[in-house]
Structure formats: structure tokens, C-alpha cells
Amino acid sequence: MTDVSTHPDYSLFRTRWQQLADVADGSGGFLSGDYLIPHPREWKDHDAETPRIPTPKLLERKRLARYDFLATLIVETKLAALFRQGPVRRCRVEGHPYLAWVRDVTGAGQPMTEYLREAYRSALIFGHVFSVIDRAADDGPTGADRAPLRLHTFDPLSVTDWLTDETGALSGVQLEEAVPRAEFGQSAQSTLRLVTQVRPTGARRFVSGDVLEPASLVEVDHGFGALPVVPIYAHRRAGHAVIGQSALYDPMLYIDLYNLTSEVRELLRKQTFSILNVPLGTSSEGGPSTTLEQAQALLGQSAGTTSVLFSTQPAAYISADVKNVTAYMDVIAQLIRHICRLTATPYDQDSREAESAEARRLKRADFETVLGGYADELQRAELTLAQLWFRGTYGPERWQAEWDRAGLEIVWPASFEMDDFSVVLAQSQAALALPLGESRTFRREHSARLVEKLLPGLSEDQREAITAEVDAIPTAEEMRLANRQALADRLTRATNAPSAREIA
Incomplete structure (x- = not known):
């Protein structure tokens, strides 16, 4: 077995x-019941330093959890609010x-957009993910033969080690990738791939921690001239340059x-059904005494779902x-409210209680502020991925010139207010009625944002078609x-036209 390096923070945060x-998809200890914290008496060997034998009561709790x-x-x-536009x-x-x-x-x-939505789901869960851009296959001899660039997402559990430069920026990562099984019965395998600013290192293959091919390391120039790995954050964490803070905390x-x-x-x-107390012995009114056997016979040995207690006290349900x-x-209820407020998520119970409109507005503003922070992170990440695409497509020497020539703009929404359609329409009409509405640039930007608000989920082709048609108006x-020119043309033609006398 060969040791594989892991970052000290990876060992600290892995659990x-x-x-x-597990919290995000209800797996792990939620499926097995291992996240239940047993009471001491729920272990048969509760006196042991590490109890291991569960009681039937604990097993029942796991089944019902x-x-x-x-x-x-x-x-x-x-996610729904963030990607509405x-x-x-x-x-x-x-x-x-x-x-x-x-x-x-x-x-x-x-x-x-769909890729970033899926990647950001993981970023919200873990605090950050890594987006890696590389080619679908090895490069060909010419630019025309190059395989297309592809994006892959790695969650923090799959990035076991990383390097940073003197500024704290990411400079290298060690990625763990699952190897697709080619046939049934084959053991699950994974590989480690090292990616740095200059070159990636070929994979070492593992099965249950054992290195199968320790000599298969190959270094090649990936051709980007920069690290083709972009971290995407939910929240930044103070004191950790690479590790983000989960939106779930x-x-x-x-x-x-x-x-x-x-x-x-x-x-x-255990407590839903009452306990039936059946009296034994002589009653307070006198009469013959009742034995346990007689009481059981009168009861019929069964009381449905009701537990039975035999005592000298009067008959009653307890x-x-x-x-x-x-x-x-x-x-x-307090814990759920605390979680919702910590995560800036609207809490349904708050809307049912007496609360001022200003208080509700402030809570909504907090939620929109958090969404704005997420949009800023997505815009930053996508711009970096776009620059890496230009690097991978045109090379480290030409990419900057091609970037400047393309004039690429990527703008994520800055506002997440959810107004009624009538309010949005009235605001749009008022804006176009201003002198700004005469500006073609303003109309283009205004229309692009309005389309996303009124028709969310359009494809890139549909958005481009609408933009082109708006530009043509x-x-x-x-x-x-x-109209003035058309009128002038008509007057000119009428003036220059020969009269009836001239025609005669």
C-alpha cells in the first residue's frame, strides 16, 4: 500500500x-439510523466504555426514525430564486x-446555466466546489484536431490535497475520480490526478486504498498557461483561503x-394509549375480594392497545x-426557526404571526442580499471559466487579444425582487417613456433583463433571437x-410630376 498525501484541512473537514x-440527501446515518444518539439505557452493555449491543428499544427507534x-x-x-432569471x-x-x-x-x-445550477447545488451544500476545464480526449496534432473543452465538477470530498501560492490563491489540486466499471462484478476503483498551473499529472489507480499502477504517472502540458480549476463558493470562510462555508452551516x-x-x-x-388500572383485593364498598387470576379472566387476557396495571387502587384509566x-x-419549532433565520430562508410560521410589514420587508431584503452574493460568486466563476476557455482554445499567447476582440459580457442578475407582473410591466413602460428610452443601448439592456424576468428558462438561442429582433426595432x-423623410420624398415626387397640360 502506498501512502497518499492529504491536506491537513481535508482531514479536519472531511467528517x-x-x-x-448526508444532510442534503438523507443518506448515510439517516438511512441506517446511526445518527440517532442513544440514551445510556438503550445499550445492553451500557456499563462498557464503548457500548456495542443495542437494546430492542434502540432498534425500534432506528426502524421508526x-x-x-x-x-x-x-x-x-x-436555487429556485437564484436561477429564476x-x-x-x-x-x-x-x-x-x-x-x-x-x-x-x-x-x-x-x-x-444548467451546469452552473447543478454545480452550485453542491456549493450551497459543502460551501464550495471545484470546476475543472479540460479536454474530452488528448489533443491532436493541429488546432482543428483538438478535442472540445469540457467542464467537470468535484466536491470537496473528491479534492484530497491542494496547493496555494504566496497570495493564498489556488495553484494545484489533487483530484480523486471514480473509474467507470466496464463489466459486472468488477471492483469499484478510483484514480488520483494532480493538476497544477503548468501541467497535469497522469492518474494513479486505487482499489480500497491500494495503488494498482504506481508507475503510470505521465506529465503533459495542458496548454492553458494557468490552473484550469475554478473554485465556486457559497460563502467565504475567514481564515481559510480555499475552503468555503456551507449555506446550511x-x-x-x-x-x-x-x-x-x-x-x-x-x-x-409509548404514551398515546392510557393505562387501565384493574383493582385487586376487597373494594371500598365491601364484597368479595378479587384475585389476580379472577381479574385476568374477567378482562379476557387482553385490553386491545391499552396497557393494564393491576393494583389495589380503584379502577380507572391513567x-x-x-x-x-x-x-x-x-x-x-425553535430549532427550525433558528435554522431558517441562520440560512436567511423565509420561515412559514413567521408569516402567520403578528408581524409588521416593515419586519417582513427586512427579512425579504436579507434573503435577496444573500442571493445577490451568490450571483456575484457565479458571475466571477463564469468569467474565470470563460477566460480559461479562451486560453485553451487560442493558447496562452493569443488568448488575451482574442478576449479583447470578442468583448464578451457575462452579467448575472443583481436584483431578486419578486414583484407582480403588473408592477414589473408598469415599471418597464415608465422607464421606456423617459429620455433614456430613446437610447438603443438602454433599450437593449432593459429588454434583456425584462425577458429574463418575464420568460425565465429560455434557451440561449431563444434569448439571442429576441435580442436580435429588439435591436432591429x-x-x-x-x-x-x-416618417419625415417619407413625407419629403412624396412631396418631391408630387412637385416633380408633370401636370395634365404638360402631358397633353
């Missing part, structure tokens, strides 16, 4: 990243190859909620105190000038 992955997917709801709510991409060069490439950035027909919040839900379920199951369940439910001033 938390795995918990976040459920996960409510609150984290998934938070992530999907943010897509970015605007434009080039000065009509039909530029980059605009064709963004229609399929993975080789599977996935456009750039501490995974233990959701594990705690999972345990509280399980304990409430146990209370409800009900459990509901205060325990009420206390648990209050704690659960003359402004009001151009229409006035055209």
Missing part, C-alpha cells in the same frame, strides 16, 4: 463534509464560438432535529402527561425621422 452530504429533509428544502428554495451573455463578434460552446459545456448537451443542527423528531415519536408511541410532548414540540426618434 463535516460527509455529514453535509424519519428524516424531514429541511436542508434539501433550504437548498432548493435558494438566468445570466445575460453577449459578444461583440456575432456567432462567436464561445456562445456555441456554452450550449454544451459537458459533452452531454448540458448548457452553461452546521450539519449538527439537522442531526439534532432528527434526534428530537425520533424522541417525540417514541413519546407518542393517562400520560402531555407536557413532555409539548416541551419537545416547542424546542423543535427602430427607436421613436428614428421612426419620426423616417
Whole structure:
């Protein structure tokens, strides 16, 4: 077995990243029940230093435990609001190859916006992901023979080591990739690939940590002249240049909620049905005494779902105190509210309680501010990926000149206000009625943003077609000038036309 290097921070954060992955999709300890924290008496060997033998009570709790997917709801709510309006991409060069490439950035027909949506889902969960741009195959002898550039996403669990330069910027990564199985029965394998600013290093293949091909390392120049790896962040983390902060924050919040839900379920199951007290001995009114055997015979050995208690007390149903369940439910509600406020996610219960319009507006503003931060991160990442595409397509020497010539613009939304259609339409009409509405540039920018607000989810081709048609519409001033010219032309033709006498 050959040791593989891992970054010290990877060892520190790996457990938390795995918990976040489980929190996001309800897997791992939520499926097995291992995230349940047992009470001491739920182990048969509870006196041992490390108890290992569960009681039937603990096994029953694991079977009944459920996960409510609150984290998934938070992530999907943010994604839906963030991608309600897509970015605007434009080039000065009509039909530029980059605009064709963004229609399929993975080789599977996935456009750039859809790719970034999937990548940002992982970024929200883990705090950051790495987007790697490389070629689908080895380069050919000429530019025409080069394989197309492709994007791949790696979550933090798959990046086991990394390097930074003196400024703290990323300068190299060690990627762990799963090897596709070619046939049934084949063991799952993975490879490690080292990528630096200058060149990538070929893969070492592993099975369960064993290096199969330690001599298969090959170094090649990737041709970018820069590190073809772009980190995409949800939130930046102070003190860590590479590691981001999850939009879900501490995974233990959701594990705690999972345990509280399980304990409430146990209370409800154990205390829902009352206990029937059956008196034994002589009653207070006198009469013959009742033995245990006689009481069981009269009861029929069964009381349905009701537990039976035999005592000398009068016959009665004994009900459990509901205060325990009420206390648990209050704690659960407080925890859910805390999670929603921590993640700046709208909390449904707040809208039902007495709350001023100003308070609701401020909470909505907080949510929109967070979305604006996400959009800034996506715009920065996409611009960096675009520059890497130019590097990989035109080479380290020519890319800057081609970049300047293309005049590429990538603009993500800066506002996430959700106004009614009538409000949006009124604002748009008022804006066009201003002197600004005479500007073709203003109309173009205004129309591009309005299309995203009114018709979200359009393809790149549809957006480009609408933009081209809007550009072809003359402004009001151009229409006035055209009408004046047409009138002048008609008057000129009428003046120059021969009269009837001249014709005769």
C-alpha cells in the first residue's frame, strides 16, 4: 500500500463534509439510523466504555426514525430564486464560438446555466466546489484536431490535497475520480490526478486504498498557461483561503432535529394509549375480594392497545402527561426557526404571526442580499471559466487579444425582487417613456433583463433571437425621422410630376 498525501484541512473537514452530504440527501446515518444518539439505557452493555449491543428499544427507534429533509428544502428554495432569471451573455463578434460552446459545456448537451445550477447545488451544500476545464480526449496534432473543452465538477470530498501560492490563491489540486466499471462484478476503483498551473499529472489507480499502477504517472502540458480549476463558493470562510462555508452551516443542527423528531415519536408511541388500572383485593364498598387470576379472566387476557396495571387502587384509566410532548414540540419549532433565520430562508410560521410589514420587508431584503452574493460568486466563476476557455482554445499567447476582440459580457442578475407582473410591466413602460428610452443601448439592456424576468428558462438561442429582433426595432426618434423623410420624398415626387397640360 502506498501512502497518499492529504491536506491537513481535508482531514479536519472531511467528517463535516460527509455529514453535509448526508444532510442534503438523507443518506448515510439517516438511512441506517446511526445518527440517532442513544440514551445510556438503550445499550445492553451500557456499563462498557464503548457500548456495542443495542437494546430492542434502540432498534425500534432506528426502524421508526424519519428524516424531514429541511436542508434539501433550504437548498432548493435558494436555487429556485437564484436561477429564476438566468445570466445575460453577449459578444461583440456575432456567432462567436464561445456562445456555441456554452450550449454544451459537458459533452452531454448540458448548457452553461444548467451546469452552473447543478454545480452550485453542491456549493450551497459543502460551501464550495471545484470546476475543472479540460479536454474530452488528448489533443491532436493541429488546432482543428483538438478535442472540445469540457467542464467537470468535484466536491470537496473528491479534492484530497491542494496547493496555494504566496497570495493564498489556488495553484494545484489533487483530484480523486471514480473509474467507470466496464463489466459486472468488477471492483469499484478510483484514480488520483494532480493538476497544477503548468501541467497535469497522469492518474494513479486505487482499489480500497491500494495503488494498482504506481508507475503510470505521465506529465503533459495542458496548454492553458494557468490552473484550469475554478473554485465556486457559497460563502467565504475567514481564515481559510480555499475552503468555503456551507449555506446550511452546521450539519449538527439537522442531526439534532432528527434526534428530537425520533424522541417525540417514541413519546407518542409509548404514551398515546392510557393505562387501565384493574383493582385487586376487597373494594371500598365491601364484597368479595378479587384475585389476580379472577381479574385476568374477567378482562379476557387482553385490553386491545391499552396497557393494564393491576393494583389495589380503584379502577380507572391513567393517562400520560402531555407536557413532555409539548416541551419537545416547542424546542423543535425553535430549532427550525433558528435554522431558517441562520440560512436567511423565509420561515412559514413567521408569516402567520403578528408581524409588521416593515419586519417582513427586512427579512425579504436579507434573503435577496444573500442571493445577490451568490450571483456575484457565479458571475466571477463564469468569467474565470470563460477566460480559461479562451486560453485553451487560442493558447496562452493569443488568448488575451482574442478576449479583447470578442468583448464578451457575462452579467448575472443583481436584483431578486419578486414583484407582480403588473408592477414589473408598469415599471418597464415608465422607464421606456423617459429620455433614456430613446437610447438603443438602454433599450437593449432593459429588454434583456425584462425577458429574463418575464420568460425565465429560455434557451440561449431563444434569448439571442429576441435580442436580435429588439435591436432591429427602430427607436421613436428614428421612426419620426423616417416618417419625415417619407413625407419629403412624396412631396418631391408630387412637385416633380408633370401636370395634365404638360402631358397633353
